[in-house]
Amino acid sequence: QAELVESGGGSVQAGGSLRLSCAADEVTFGYYILAWFRQTPGKEREGVARIAPNDLSTYANFVKGRFTISRDNAKNTLYLQMNSLKPEDTAIYYCARAERVDWSRFVSEDFGYWGQGTQVTVST
Secondary structure, three states, rough: OOEEEEEOOEEEOOOOOEEEEEEEEEOHHOEEEEEEEEOOOOOOEEEEEEEOOOOOOOEEEHHHEEEEEEEEEHEEEEEEEOOOOOOHHOEEEEEEEOOOOOOOOOOOOOOOOOOOOOOEEEOO
């Protein structure tokens, strides 16, 4: 079973930046659709950004222009560069993997493998 391990979370002031990483321990990493989700207490997990094997990417409206998703298939690593962070970005961020997704929607049900999450806290 694939293992995904996130890192790079932490605390930052509003307007600051963080870069999340998600390392995978499989040689077929480059074949999968990868994504970042986030979740806050009492709320459903929401999609942040996703990237296809050909580097096609989509973003949730609330992060467009601020976050950038990327992947390095040679290093089996997924990234999320987060700039201009806002307090409402505070959440646990999860990386996830899927073999196929419905590109007309961005839901957690399409993703079968998940990391353990990394906390991001943005203060005013």
